[in-house]
Amino acid sequence: MSMKETFNSAQISKVIDQALMYQCACPAQVCRAIFELRELHQFQMNCADDTANDRLVHETIAEAASQAHQLMETCLERILDIEGWDRSTLTMPASLRKKTAKNL
């Protein structure tokens, strides 16, 4: 059971790298959640299935992680649009950079 990914690791990392500080990094927090869900999903897929019960537990968690992941990726897409990020380069908009610098 694989998980559909809209954003690759490089793209998500780029969003986090630009956000840097927590107080001006709402998209970055979503990005971190996406990474965590991917790790959770990967972990479940690699877990040993010694019994039928084990397999069912791992599949249930993986399925939930996959759904949550899809939800968070959609969320990321939407907030990037709302904030005006360039979707092709994933560059933080100048207005947001100014706002970040001003907030600090």
Add this chain to the structure above:
Amino acid sequence: MPHAHTRLILIDQEQFSADILRTELARKGFGEVRHVADEVSLIAELNAGPADVIVFNYHYEHADGLDICGVAKRLAPEVAIVAVVSAGPAMRRVRDWAKETRHINVVVEKPLSDERFFLLVCDLASARQACREQRARIERLLNIIPAEALSAIERPADKQTELFEAVVLFTDVRRSTTFITQHAPEQYFALLNQTLGAQAQLVEMFQGSVVKFTGDGLLAIFRGMGRHYLALRSALELTRGDRQSPLPYGVGLAHGLVLAGFIGNPDRNGRRQHYDVIGATVHLAARLCNQAEAGELMTTPELLASARLGSLPPRRASTLSIRGFPQDIACVGLRLPDDADRLPE
């Protein structure tokens, strides 16, 4: 500003994030944050002055940027490097690299939340500052503690006391009371330190070890092969040094067994202990020094013979009665002639 004097180097290949970090660090009281983006600037910054902490902001898209931490660690191995890294694969990559190379001390996850990152940098800067102060204190202590004591303290407690053959050398300023009364205390101390400093240099030049300064003079020992020769040469150079010294002094030299170790109560964490050498040989050398006139060396004919120092300057012979010694001690006084440019080899 608790870290106003802390020198922090920020490695960041992106100007925008560097500006944010620099602003935040300045807000937290870091007075000197130097931003570099490449190895050349980093080397220049490290050469310009010692850093207290290095912060490295890692960007996933500059995967080869990690090498700069290797350069920093090679140039400033004692400075802690804190890497700021985004969660996910970047974190795994940097952690693996740090584990393999040991070039990064701490990895902190981006986005930087609460005060954890800044507290960490503050702690590292404080630790570095404390380390620097400790080192300065050690340097000062090394000036005070004799080399023999440092060597002895490295040994187990039951091996810190030694009995060995050595040549013991004493110097003592003549008419010091007169000098003290004729000079201001600071002036006398300056003259004394100049004289004793020069004496210690001459002792160490001939592989001797200064055990202690005795107020107006010093006590040194010479151990191992060639000790008679080296001690005698050192002592003769000291008599020559007397002529340039503002404070005239005499020199005494004796050979025999000495007992060396820490004297005082070991139960008080060393606060009441000092390293010293004791025994009849030390006593004899001190007495010989007392007998020496200014610019003269007093020693024994046996030591003179053992030193095998070619032709020697004029000497005067006498005997010395010392309490504790069964018979009078034969002694010789040596003084380098004014025109003696070089000592016999």
